Amino acid sequence: MTSTRPLDRFRASGLLWPLVALLVLLAANAVVRPSFLALRIQDGHLYGSLVDILKNGAPTMLIALGMCLVIATRGIDLSVGAVVAISGAVTCSYIAGAGDPTGAGAAFAGMGIALALCAVLGLWNGFLVAVVGIQPIIATLVLMTAGRGIAMLITDGQIITVRNPAYRTVGAGFLLLPVSILIAVAVFALVALVTRRTALGLLIESVGINPEASRLAGLRARTIRWTVYVFAAICAGVAGLMISSNVSAADANNAGLWIEMDAILAVVIGGTSLAGGRYSLTGTMLGALIIQTLTTTVYSMGIAPEITLVFKAVVVIAVCLLQAPKARAVLLRRTRRRHTPPDPDAEAAGRPSTHTPTSAMVEKVAQP
């Protein structure tokens, strides 16, 4: 794209359609429930539906950021939900068993131990993928299934509740905005800075696009792949702290259930291909917001729980189709044929693009 018009450049960046989808969802909510957009400040805290979306979406955002880098290296991490459960379980058990279960010291020590354990779990995933060479989807399936069992062992099968103000801050605290959203944004800024200001982003993309060419060019392909799994696990660990801290309890069975799917969807909706390579952190954040807004919409519109998941699926498919140049061209051609003679632009847009997220998804599914 040689065009310098800002709109064209924006379109080329792939962020246009996710942004449109998000705005449409927000508008639909505002129409159904005008109070949706209202914000108010009470006791120095910002309240409102929009703030709720940000707050509840923070764990998904964090996990999606980690997932995004994993996917960029042609991988996938299914174990993040289990890691969420483990992280909460470890922290709550530690706090509950500490000498002073309400003290800040217990909270910090517990969180430190939990995150260290998560890093070890990430090392394990990365080891299986990068060193042993197991396909990522299988390698992380191991921890996905075993992880909840580990969390159950840690909590003895009970839901552990804690009363610790310091710990509660992570998931439920406010600093004008909810602390959890501040953490998510900080991590986003940090990752963006580290990957784009250094050469790390380039190396990650290169490994994802062509692992063998990258190895022969002298990249530490193995180390890079290993590292992204560790990062993803730590992100999942922090998200686990947020989730359990928000309810002051650790629920080994339900904490972070299916959150890996939401995270993968967020990455894909944000325009990153499951085939690896080029990734967009901003798109991923947008994708996570879309998913969270969708969940909120489903509740606030009173859509029956039975069709909730179907509704979610329909919106996700719509966004993915909008991003695929091929699908867009077909739609455009349809509508134009009805009104005007075919436009070469639409034809040109029909060129096969190998890296649309949806086509890549289909490819992945089709592969053994």
Added chain:
Amino acid sequence: MSVDAKQAPAEPTPLVRMRGISVEFPGVKALQEVDFRLFPGEVHALMGENGAGKSTLIKALTGVYTPAAGVTTLDGREVSFSGPAEAQAAGISTVYQEVNLCPNLTVAENILLGREPRRFGAVDGRATRARAAELLADMGLHIDPGSVLAEHPIAVQQLVAIARAVAVDAKVLILDEPTSSLDQDEVAELFRIMRHLRDRGVAILFVSHFLEQVYEISDRMTVLRNGRLVGEHRTSELSRLDLVSLMIGRELGALAEVERLAGQAGEEASTVPVLEARGVGRKGSVAPFDLRINRGEVVGLAGLLGSGRTELARLLFGADRPDSGQVTVDGRALHLRGPRAAIAAGIAFCSEDRKGEGVVADLSIRDNLILAMQAANGWARPIPRRVKDQLVEKWIKALDIRPANPDALVGKLSGGNQQKVLLARWLVTEPKLLILDEPTRGIDIGAKTQIQKLVAELAQEGMAVVYISAELEEVVRLSHRVVVMKDRAKVAELDQNATVDDIMRLIAHVDERPEAVAA
């Protein structure tokens, strides 16, 4: 739309006719109002420099791209294919420039994919392999059809792709640079098959940068330049000199001069060794060999397909780990754990498989150019933008990479330009020893002389070069010394006075095992 609208009475009707074809990509007019005709029972060569639009014309014909303007007729009927599958169904069988097969399927499956012999509704594996073996034998290739495709070198993969295309009864056969990595013998087999098909009335479209091959096989040629049609001629009526000046758009004089001066091995190289290998080998790959490469010396590697030339190069670079022997670089022992160790010692390796092991298609020219250098620097020390821009500008100019836009994605460049980007990636790192595996594969004659000249110059400046090519003439002309490989072992080392015939005699020496090619 210059070609006569009415049929000249003497000529048969073209089988394929394209009129006023234009194809545009963002910022690039790849084809502008090109006319093209292809007659039954002819071999038609499509000629032009790298990036002239040859592959694009083929893709416009087979429905990979939809032209922005123009009409295509097949057998007099207007057609517009939505994709290669539809073109295939209409009788157009195509081998695209970049081998497009499934690396993890077997050779037999690749050849017969989608049209396997069936028994009781299920794919008959044995019949599939038997049929595939037959087709391969027809091309003089004796490999196990049950072996996985990825295990074979790129040249064999290319032959498999051709076998796949030939296996169907097509009216039109399109071969985009099918010979770029083949040896003389395979080319001869391929031409035999092409002539046979032509005599049966098949229309064949052929692309190659080897003029000898074009003159040997083609009946007619169409020349493109910068996306425009320059002319259509009978091969017998167009001299090579005229063809080349049509292709490059200026008089040949300058080019001939360059060619004469280019790529001659310089005077005696120094005797200071850069790399010494003693007993280096790897089981199942290359038998242990000794090799010494001096500063400023070009060492050619010659051998047939499957003789182990690529494997030897990979060992020297640590792309495959040697399991015996010792390597010293500048007198210091080098433990070849992997490419990083080799790169740190000043060795660079340009793979022959540019799609699979070379360029990173979805990254820009800029990112591809600095990739090896950046990897050596480490992730934490990004190359400053200013330095990057200088390097990129310099090498785009030096190798005449087109388009000269550093932001263009390498995957969208023409084949020859991708090759140049790969070469530049390693030149940027200023290595002590540069290993080039088929560096001129798919490169047009102008650029080829340019690259050969560059190699000679680099050697003169002290760089040691290992040069691998299926073109023996090229190897002989450029090298101070030629190492001859056969059956995965080094069999001889010839000095500068070696001739192509000497080498041929060594490598064509009759073999007890006819299946020398098999991996």
